[in-house]
Amino acid sequence: MSTLAWTDELVLNQPELDHTHEEFVALLNRYGDALDRGEDALPAFRELLAHTEEHFAMEERWMAATGFEPENCHSSQHAMVLNVMREVVRYADDLGDREPLTIVRTELSQWFPGHAEMMDAALVYTMQQRGFDPKTGECRDPAASALTASDAGTGAPREAVSACGSTTCGH
Numbered sequence: 058m059s060t061l062a063w064t065d066e067l068v069l070n071q072p073e074l075d076h077t078h079e080e081f082v083a084l085l086n087r088y089g090d091a092l093d094r095g096e097d098a099l100p101a102f103r104e105l106l107a108h109t110e111e112h113f114a115m116e117e118r119w120m121a122a123t124g125f126e127p128e129n130c131h132s133s134q135h136a137m138v139l140n141v142m143r144e145v146v147r148y149a150d151d152l153g154d155r156e157p158l159t160i161v162r163t164e165l166s167q168w169f170p171g172h173a174e175m176m177d178a179a180l181v182y183t184m185q186q187r188g189f190d191p192k193t194g195e196c197r198d199p200a201a202s203a204l205t206a207s208d209a210g211t212g213a214p215r216e217a218v219s220a221c222g223s224t225t226c227g228h
């Protein structure tokens with residue numbers, strides 16, 4: 058049984074991010090399959106956590122390079138998800154409690170599509186607008202990520218990006 062299917066609805070047309078997201082879904086399913094077979098799912102979950110840490114770090118670098126505020130709701134959501142995932146590992150390691158492994162499977166499979174469709178789509182849009190190349194880490198407009206860059210030739214300072222694309226947090 059698949060925990061989450063990789064579908065066209067998850068594709069953001071940003072190759073590096075789509076590849077990373079497809080890997081996330083595959084690892085989530087591998088961990089879910091271990092649960093379904095009654096196996097110890099902790100090793101697969103640790104692999105998912107390591108991938109998610111790298112995945113989110115990549116997005117954080119991209120947000121910084123494209124002018125997102127350091128404290129933004131997209132980053133906050135990453136921090137919350139990683140905290141929960143690390144707590145699942147802590148419960149398993151320190152308390153011998155495997156129950157959170159079964160709970161977080163459902164939570165992650167329900168959370169991820171909305172995160173990709175709103176927050177990651179907003180990141181991709183910003184990357185496109187600022188001409189950001191994720192392979193080089195540079196923007197076509199070198200001043201695009203600078204908070205002091207002029208906005209659209211008006212001479213007004215460019216605002217840092219604080220919006221995440223979600224309607225749930227008011228940004």
